[in-house]
Amino acid sequence: MGELEIWIALLLGLMMLSAAILVLLVKNHIAAVAAASVVSLGLALLFVLMRAPDVAMTEAAVGAGLSSLILALAVKRLGLWRIEGKITRSSLLATNTRREKDA
Amino acid sequence: MRNLTGLLFAGGLGFMLLSIAINLDFGTPTMLIGGAIQSKALQETGATNIVTSVVLGYRGIDTLGELSILFAAAASAGLILGRRHTTAGTQTAGGFVLRHGGSMLFPLLMTIGFYIIFHGHLSPGGGFQGGVILAAAFFLPLLARPGAQLHHGTLSLIEGFAGASFVLIGLIALQQGKAFLQPMLIQDTLGVLLSAGTLPLLYLAVGLKVGAELASLLSHLAQTESDV
Numbered sequence: 491m492g493e494l495e496i497w498i499a500l501l502l503g504l505m506m507l508s509a510a511i512l513v514l515l516v517k518n519h520i521a522a523v524a525a526a527s528v529v530s531l532g533l534a535l536l537f538v539l540m541r542a543p544d545v546a547m548t549e550a551a552v553g554a555g556l557s558s559l560i561l562a563l564a565v566k567r568l569g570l571w572r573i574e575g576k577i578t579r580s581s582l583l584a585t586n587t588r589r590e591k592d593a
Numbered sequence: 594m595r596n597l598t599g600l601l602f603a604g605g606l607g608f609m610l611l612s613i614a615i616n617l618d619f620g621t622p623t624m625l626i627g628g629a630i631q632s633k634a635l636q637e638t639g640a641t642n643i644v645t646s647v648v649l650g651y652r653g654i655d656t657l658g659e660l661s662i663l664f665a666a667a668a669s670a671g672l673i674l675g676r677r678h679t680t681a682g683t684q685t686a687g688g689f690v691l692r693h694g695g696s697m698l699f700p701l702l703m704t705i706g707f708y709i710i711f712h713g714h715l716s717p718g719g720g721f722q723g724g725v726i727l728a729a730a731f732f733l734p735l736l737a738r739p740g741a742q743l744h745h746g747t748l749s750l751i752e753g754f755a756g757a758s759f760v761l762i763g764l765i766a767l768q769q770g771k772a773f774l775q776p777m778l779i780q781d782t783l784g785v786l787l788s789a790g791t792l793p794l795l796y797l798a799v800g801l802k803v804g805a806e807l808a809s810l811l812s813h814l815a816q817t818e819s820d821v
Contacts, residue, residue, distance in 0.1 A: 543717035544644045547709070551725040556807065559732070563814040 491539075499539055506532035519570045520562070527558035638776045640714035640789040646776075648719065649795045653763065653774030656795075660756065660802060667806040674813045687737040695737040702730030710800035714789040720796040724803025731808040735815055742816065748809045755802035762791050762798070 491499075509528040516522050530553030537546035565571055630647060638646035648656055687695075706726035713719030735741060763774035771777065778790035787793075 544642075544719070544722075547718050547722040551722045551729075555729060556725050559729075559811065560814065563811070567814065 495539055499536060502532045502536050502539075506536075518572065519565045520572070523558055523561045523565060526561065527554050530554040530557070635783065638789055638792060639783065640792050641784050642714055642716060642719075644717070645714045645719055645792060645796070646789075649774070649792050650776045653795070656799070657759065657763070657774070660759065660799065663803065663806060664752075664756070667810045670810055671813050687739075692737040695733040698733060699730055702726055702733070706730060706800070706804070710796055711786065711793060713796040713800075714792045715784060715786070720799025721803055724800040725807060727800065727804030728807035728811060731804075732811045732815070735812055739815075743808060743812045745809055745812075748805045752802050752805040752809075755798040755800075755805070759795060759798040759802070762795055766791075 506529050509525045509532065512525040513522045513529070516525060530549060534546045534549040534554060537543075537549055630651060631643060634640070634643045634646040634650070638650040640646040640650070706723045708723075709718035709726065710720055710723035713723070731743060735743070766775045766777055767773050769777065774795075776790045776792055782788050
């Protein structure tokens, strides 16, 4: 490992640690899922630095992509999908639900 | 009192693990398997990606176990989430960007997913990574159009066929007097798409199985909702 790679690895480690602490501290559940995804993304980049591209691809696809998607869907299913305090129980990224229009 | 008990338990557990670990001599005897595989894998399996030759060749039965674990997890999740919610299909569709972005990304995701699966024996990647990308490709249109749903019968058919063919390839090797899942039909051409014998076929089976399983799991998750 060259000196530059060590500095990049340190920076990635710092980013992952702060994202992991953010998961515990942040109140919004969606933000917590996004922060957990950032940890996985940093880990995938770290695997690339350590010459393990196979593991990096798995980590990026499963850790950063799929597991955060499953976490996000679970958050929605539990009824905790809040953006700025308002509960939106619609599909992901949709702006409003028919139920809200009726009400 | 409860805190004290917990602290005592954690301390005892730590002491036990430390006292076990202190008596282990790490690094001896030296593991020779890594070097042995690295020197022999190219001739024995014909795959230029040594990780693939380990995953499907030398440790093929572990991969079969991994697939069974994934199957059990997806099946139990489907069992718990089996009931569709009554408002399914009544949500409004996603916005302009999500709908058209989903339609445009679908062919690209399919291409890259199958590319990663088919080149698993040549370059980094393989059935598991490509399968996850395929599942994502099929889930994206579901996000954009909540009313649409995947045909679960077809998905289970693909999944069962892929899993059965994985085991079948292993059984054919057994029938030819080799070990279970031992690579067969090794050509002496390295680094070509059609090389490494049965390894690409095994990875295709893994990719289709993982993709179908995860796509049906994701659509189950998206289409069920809490009672609250």
